[in-house]
Amino acid sequence: MRSLKFAVAAIAILAAGLSVQAEPSFALVKSTITRGENPQAKYSQALAAPAGNQYWITVCKAGAADSAWGSWQYCKNGDTNAFLAPQVQAGDYEIRLHAPYPKKSHGVIFRVAVEVK
Numbered sequence: 001m002r003s004l005k006f007a008v009a010a011i012a013i014l015a016a017g018l019s020v021q022a023e024p025s026f027a028l029v030k031s032t033i034t035r036g037e038n039p040q041a042k043y044s045q046a047l048a049a050p051a052g053n054q055y056w057i058t059v060c061k062a063g064a065a066d067s068a069w070g071s072w073q074y075c076k077n078g079d080t081n082a083f084l085a086p087q088v089q090a091g092d093y094e095i096r097l098h099a100p101y102p103k104k105s106h107g108v109i110f111r112v113a114v115e116v117k
Contacts, residue, residue, distance in 0.1 A: 053100030059086035
């Protein structure tokens with residue numbers, strides 16, 4: 001029954017000419033970097049924030065609150081990757097992609113661990 005409801009909803013969306021786009025995610029080119037090296041994130045799709053909003057990406061200590069941020073940058077619509085320039089000591093960190101700002105100031109939608117040696 002659930003799959004039938006999903007199929008009906010999908011047909012209604014297509015018939016209305018609407019599209020459903022999943023939130024973007026990313027993968028790191030390297031999950032371990034040396035201090036001073038810039039991690040590179042490759043997005044799962046070109047970024048497309050709603051009008052008047054921007055995604056933003058940050059590097060922060062692993063386990064820090066979702067509202068925590070360190071080195072960060074806004075992401076432009078159409079971006080397919082990001083090169084970050086964290087000024088961090090050796091340790092465990094996370095690269096976090098936040099939902100469009102200012103609609104959500106601290107809405108982590110995806111995170112990946114990175115080790116800095």
